[in-house]
Amino acid sequence: MPPRTPPTATASPSGAEAELRSSLLDWWESHGRHDIPWKRHPDGSRPGPGEPLDPFGVWVAEVMLQQTQLAVVLPYWHRWMAAFPDLRTLAAASEHDVLMVWQGLGYYARARRLHGGAQRLVDGEPPAPSADRDPWPRTLEGWMALPGIGRSTGGSILSSAFDRPFAILDGNVQRVLARLVAHPVAPKRQLPHFWRLSETLLDPQRPRAFNQALMDLGAGVCTPRQPACGACPWQPHCAAYAAGDPGRFPVKDTPPPVPFQVIGVGVVLDAEGRVLIDQRLPEGLLGGLWEFPGGKQEPGEAIEATIRRELREELAIEVTVGEELITLEHAYSHKRLRFVVHLCRWLAGEPQPLASQEVRWVAPQELSSYPFPAANARIIAALQARLAA
Template identity: 35%
Template sequence: MRELPRADDLLVWYDRHARAMPWRVPPAARQAGVTPDPYRVWMSEIMLQQTTVAAVKSYFETFTERWPTVTDLAGAADEDVMAAWAGLGYYARARNLLKCARVIAEDYGGSFPREHADLLLLPGVGPYTAAAVSSIAYDAPETVLDGNVERVMARIFNDHTPLPQAKPVFHNYASSLTPPLRPGDYAQAVMDLGATICTPKNPACGLCPWRSNCAAWAEGTAAELPKKMPKKRKPTRLGIAYLAKRVDGAWLLERRPDKGLLGGMLGWPGSDWGDAPTEAPPIRAQWKETTAEARHTFTHFHLRLTVKTALVPMDRAPDRGEFVEPNVFERDDLPTVMRKAYDLGKGS
């Protein structure tokens, strides 16, 4: 029977090859006594949900420079945080980021709770994030299971159970390998292994410190794992975005409801998104339609926005939304789909 991989072998590899990331304490510094900041660990894990490391780095640096502690973030204005988050996507994460920071500031005196059970009670903190903070920040032997770790477990054990049904099975595998010593470094090591060696396509098995213990490598099945259930076809929804520009250069914007997609974000007034959007101009004007649509894909559907533009006089009041002066308006404060609409309509 094939022996299980040893955490020590992976940690030796990690000590040499750990990725340098702005939220990470390198293994040598960690062993020298430098402890990770739970705030930075938590911030990075929230940002990394359904997003790549490359996309997150600049956002993380901006947030932690502007709000260096969880208390600083708790005192920030909602609209400032949402604007800083714009373009990172999945905006419910930003709303939960603020809620969580305020709970920690008010109920925990500005210090992250150490107990895993307490972390799970925080807004926006699920089992993965709680385990990551417990493990990485506090060196607790919690089991961290993200997509990279799932892939490593599927291959090490040559398990063809498809995701997402396999998640509990893979969690058990990962738990069985988590060591009592250096569990924080180990958690980051196994994630790095999945991100750099045990990759979705063309895994570099020849460089893997766990190759001799990998059942999928022995059977030649690594490239086809993990198995996944077929994805459902995403529906397409239609909508209208109204870009009204006042003669002085101000743009008509509307803050979206807190709940729902793009909740709390500034955007263009528009119709509902559905099969047949209803005309609902936010201000009386001669509307012109751009030749192209703004297209964007969300988690569960594709969106196609018809972009309509109008130039309006100074004395005309909108039915909804408010004009934002040209010296205040920032394209980059808009979510990505609204930026796409702006880029189509700004010159019309």
């Protein structure tokens, strides 16, 4: 369970802790990432100690960063803030508009969680707003009550937005700490130990700056491969460096094999040239998005048979499977997929959403008005090129 009070960072640190804090913050002032927009005031100025920042922008950014690097997130964050500049605008938006703005960033469940969290905060559901109608939680429990917020994300929001002394433990921080102490076990196996270490090192007087410095150190110096130990302010204290092989840390467990699946996809056209698309159920990583129908190939099954079977089972329609349009591969963190896409001609049956929220016939030029997963975007491009030819 997460702590019910702010982490107990040492107010009177030992000599080693004090040196680690001061050396990291000194390094950060000269080499840190100070141009992150949600870490500044709207006029571009840096916040002073204890000075709050807009929690909305920080929250959106932290959720985007859960699965994505900063350089990729930045343009999406700006696009999101232009479309939904505040909490109430986001809460009032439709899921369709939310997914359209998020389109391309992947892991779409994050967008739905932000949308649902905004509605909870505006509606005053737990975590309840205070008497002055400030909806923003000031406790870790308050943030973790929102969908998609774990202990590290909640701590990062509290330290970034309110300069509160809450520790963080994302992947970069785990790597830095594992090398600092040359920990012999994979961090994920001993997270309580790493949480205690992160809490002990946290500077309670400058938690916002310290946490950002720690993340910047992991992102720019203590990198997964070929860490720049000569530029690291913690090199004199680093046990992994002293051991002569910092790249050995953090220790990693052998990952399980990533499953591979072949997906047969049908781009179904009717006599008027319209295309059939369906909307995924509101669950999972891609919930709520639109896609071309299809499904997993069974062992020994021809891909054309897969497409006919899946369209019959999912949409209750019969089709003629024609020529191949495109084959593409897409990797997720937990599986690899190969999409084999064929043009199809609709023969019979009124399309029904037997395994989806909704089905629609749309003109090919209207496809850009719907949020699709990244792989489907490549299918759309191939379809439009084929039609143009």
